[in-house]
Amino acid sequence: MTKRVSRSREGAPTRAKTDTGKLKLLLVGLFFAAIWLTLWGRAAYVQLYLGPELKKGADRQSLATGFELGERGRIYDRNGSILATSVESKSVYVSPIKVVNAAQTAQILGQILDVPQKNIERDLSSKKGFVWIKRQIGDREAQAIEAEKLPGVFLTSEYRRMFPNHHSAGQVIGFVGVDGVGLEGMEKHFEERMAGRQAKYVVQRDATGRRLYLDDQGREMDIRGADVRLTLDTVIQDAAEQALADAVTRYNGRSGMALVIKVESGEILALAHFPFLNPNAASLSKTSARRFRAALDMFEPGSTMKPFVFAAALEQKVIDQSKIFDCENGKWVLRGKTIRDTHPYHWLSANRILRYSSNIGTAKIGLALGAQPYYNTLRKLGFGERSGLNIPSESPGLLRPAKEWGEFDLATISFGQGIGVTGLQMAKAYMVLANKGVAKPLKLILEPFATEQPPAVRIFSQQTVETVLSMMREAVEEDGTGKLARIPGVVVAGKTGTAQKAAATGKGYGEGNVASFVGLFPGDKPEFLIMAIVDEPSPVALGGIVCAPTVREIAIKTLSYYNRLPEAKAAAPQAEPSESSVHEKATRAPSALTGANVPDLSGLPVRRALEALGKRGIVPTLKGSGMIISHQKPLPGEPWPEAKSSGKGDGFVLWLHEGTK
Amino acid sequence: MSASKGSVLMYFCAISGVLLLSLSSVWLNIERMDLAYDLSKMEKELGSRTALASKLELERNNLISPYRLKRLAATYGLGPVGPGQMRLMTGQDQGK
Numbered sequence: 001m002t003k004r005v006s007r008s009r010e011g012a013p014t015r016a017k018t019d020t021g022k023l024k025l026l027l028v029g030l031f032f033a034a035i036w037l038t039l040w041g042r043a044a045y046v047q048l049y050l051g052p053e054l055k056k057g058a059d060r061q062s063l064a065t066g067f068e069l070g071e072r073g074r075i076y077d078r079n080g081s082i083l084a085t086s087v088e089s090k091s092v093y094v095s096p097i098k099v100v101n102a103a104q105t106a107q108i109l110g111q112i113l114d115v116p117q118k119n120i121e122r123d124l125s126s127k128k129g130f131v132w133i134k135r136q137i138g139d140r141e142a143q144a145i146e147a148e149k150l151p152g153v154f155l156t157s158e159y160r161r162m163f164p165n166h167h168s169a170g171q172v173i174g175f176v177g178v179d180g181v182g183l184e185g186m187e188k189h190f191e192e193r194m195a196g197r198q199a200k201y202v203v204q205r206d207a208t209g210r211r212l213y214l215d216d217q218g219r220e221m222d223i224r225g226a227d228v229r230l231t232l233d234t235v236i237q238d239a240a241e242q243a244l245a246d247a248v249t250r251y252n253g254r255s256g257m258a259l260v261i262k263v264e265s266g267e268i269l270a271l272a273h274f275p276f277l278n279p280n281a282a283s284l285s286k287t288s289a290r291r292f293r294a295a296l297d298m299f300e301p302g303s304t305m306k307p308f309v310f311a312a313a314l315e316q317k318v319i320d321q322s323k324i325f326d327c328e329n330g331k332w333v334l335r336g337k338t339i340r341d342t343h344p345y346h347w348l349s350a351n352r353i354l355r356y357s358s359n360i361g362t363a364k365i366g367l368a369l370g371a372q373p374y375y376n377t378l379r380k381l382g383f384g385e386r387s388g389l390n391i392p393s394e395s396p397g398l399l400r401p402a403k404e405w406g407e408f409d410l411a412t413i414s415f416g417q418g419i420g421v422t423g424l425q426m427a428k429a430y431m432v433l434a435n436k437g438v439a440k441p442l443k444l445i446l447e448p449f450a451t452e453q454p455p456a457v458r459i460f461s462q463q464t465v466e467t468v469l470s471m472m473r474e475a476v477e478e479d480g481t482g483k484l485a486r487i488p489g490v491v492v493a494g495k496t497g498t499a500q501k502a503a504a505t506g507k508g509y510g511e512g513n514v515a516s517f518v519g520l521f522p523g524d525k526p527e528f529l530i531m532a533i534v535d536e537p538s539p540v541a542l543g544g545i546v547c548a549p550t551v552r553e554i555a556i557k558t559l560s561y562y563n564r565l566p567e568a569k570a571a572a573p574q575a576e577p578s579e580s581s582v583h584e585k586a587t588r589a590p591s592a593l594t595g596a597n598v599p600d601l602s603g604l605p606v607r608r609a610l611e612a613l614g615k616r617g618i619v620p621t622l623k624g625s626g627m628i629i630s631h632q633k634p635l636p637g638e639p640w641p642e643a644k645s646s647g648k649g650d651g652f653v654l655w656l657h658e659g660t661k
Numbered sequence: 662m663s664a665s666k667g668s669v670l671m672y673f674c675a676i677s678g679v680l681l682l683s684l685s686s687v688w689l690n691i692e693r694m695d696l697a698y699d700l701s702k703m704e705k706e707l708g709s710r711t712a713l714a715s716k717l718e719l720e721r722n723n724l725i726s727p728y729r730l731k732r733l734a735a736t737y738g739l740g741p742v743g744p745g746q747m748r749l750m751t752g753q754d755q756g757k
Contacts, residue, residue, distance in 0.1 A: 082722040085715065088712035088715070164722035164726055567747055
């Protein structure tokens with residue numbers, strides 16, 4: 001290895017110079033090392049010492065807490081139609097300190113929101129940081145406000161409760177306040193279940209304040225409220241409400257209620273109240289219109305109670321159907337007080353007492369039965385206790401203990417005076433008769449499903465119930481008080497009620513009455529229980545006149561909805577009260593139906609053509625598809641063919657084609 | 662000499678790796694932010710469409726409510742069926 005030694009020109013070695021270079025290199029190296037260490041030190045100081053504090057500061061700038069409020073659960077009817085739902089709507093608020101021109105802002109907001117300008121100006125002069133201007137406004141109003149871009153005016157999203165069926169079952173469904181909290185009806189009853197929950201989570205903000213989706217943290221929970229499904233059917237409900245409204249209006253009643261119950265399951269298909277309550281505008285309604293009368297209002301039922309004393313007396317073998325009682329020619333003094341019948345009768349058999357609704361006869365049966373057995377029966381039927389539907393503030397009715405009853409009390413309670421019941425209690429008691437003597441709970445809620453079902457209890461023997469039902473059929477099908485409830489082709493059992501109302505003074509009875517009718521359809525094997533009650537009808541107050549036609553109308557629509565109405569051939573053609581009105585409304589009625597020759601049916605809707613031919617007892621054969629008659633056989637002008645008893649192929653053929661109606 | 666080359670190569674690879682990971686991290690962060698923007702936008706759109714769907718469903722339920730259908734039926738001269746007017750349509754009746 002050769003050693004290199006630099007030499008100077010004179011030949012002397014240059015070691016000192018080399019040493020200086022190394023020193024310089026060392027210094028530079030140290031310098032950079034110092035810088036490097038400083039940087040690392042600073043980085044370590046920032047990361048390790050200042051890190052947590054800086055992170056907090058950064059998070060404060062870039063992260064924000066977000067809230068999400070879940071939608072309130074919906075209310076459905078039995079078929080899935082929406083009865084109540086929540087939709088997103090905007091609410092307007094202002095931050096007064098950020099408003100630039102208060103007068104102009106108030107003017108614009110006033111015009112868009114239809115709010116007095118003065119009110120808005122007052123709000124804008126507030127020293128608060130947040131003032132509501134109007135909540136849950138329409139989409140058009142929200143768009144108009146957004147377009148104005150007013151400083152200090154903001155929109156926020158809220159849920160607004162909407163009821164698409166307007167007043168339908170308004171009192172049953174109830175309504176919510178502006179904050180979405182249930183205040184009445186099912187909305188109140190299921191508040192905890194249906195209320196939307198709140199999720200709190202963290203979002204990242206960018207420099208412009210936009211919020212970014214980071215992850216699901218905090219939002220994993222289901223914040224949507226649970227749904228509720230009722231047993232109501234909007235179609236039946238509408239039919240009941242329409243018929244009830246007609247009756248209350250026609251007879252100048254104060255209010256009314258109607259129920260339709262499916263006997264097999266105890267499900268309430270309709271629960272109508274009048275006056276109506278539109279939950280969309282509940283705040284505009286009278287307090288009296290908001291009452292869930294069927295559960296809250298107690299009334300003396302009158303003669304609709306009679307079948308129960310008959311059933312109890314039959315069960316106790318106190319009477320049989322043919323046992324006769326002296327009805328005292330319509331006036332009977334008992335313990336110094338007079339009991340009257342609307343018509344004078346002398347000797348009547350038990351079945352005729354119910355058919356003609358004799359108070360005196362029923363009072364005598366009640367007296368023969370005795371207070372304690374009758375009281376026990378009434379308790380078993382559910383009187384004197386709540387119906388089990390858990391309606392908020394439901395009334396248990398008024399049924400005094402039997403030991404407090406005098407002889408006159410027993411007599412009057414037998415025909416439904418001196419006892420207070422609710423509409424639901426009455427329906428529940430009639431369900432026992434409709435269900436062949438076995439008590440069945442009423443149902444208004446399908447979902448959430450009630451896990452605990454009370455055991456079925458037999459209260460009357462089947463034979464007793466059959467006897468009572470036959471008496472109730474007589475009341476309608478014979479010359480009884482309920483004959484206006486007859487439906488051709490359908491056996492109807494029913495009972496009318498016309499009760500006196502207690503005087504406002506609290507002593508004795510006043511002028512007002514409660515008219516009622518309870519019908520079972522069909523009367524031999526009941527499938528539907530329909531009840532209508534009208535409070536203080538006038539000038540006519542009889543249940544057989546005021547309520548029996550109402551129940552009939554509801555029953556026709558209910559039976560037709562469930563395909564239980566007799567077909568064209570089975571019905572008596574003369575008993576069709578609404579047929580003429582239907583034909584009057586027709587856009588084109590088939591002409592000369594009563595003439596000797598066949599009319600031109602082409603162009604008619606198939607339904608109307610079938611109605612027209614059915615009236616003559618002809619069941620045509622339909623060919624093709626569609627809803628409009630294209631042509632026919634026999635041709636117009638030809639003689640009518642003979643109707644065959646079979647009902648099929650009467651020689652009349654209708655060809656159909658597609659049409660718009 | 663080969664050992665020092667190996668060391669240099671190792672340092673080079675390590676620095677490259679760190680750089681690559683850092684760049685990847687930056688790239689992922691940018692992508693994450695882009696996705697966050699997109700998700701926020703889509704969430705907003707989903708919210709508005711859900712709200713619209715709710716409103717349309719409400720409107721549909723209102724239009725098919727018995728209350729509305731009854732009024733519509735009346736304009737076409739249609740009314741509820743009465744006793745003796747019902748005819749249950751069977752396949753045989755409808756013909757071919």
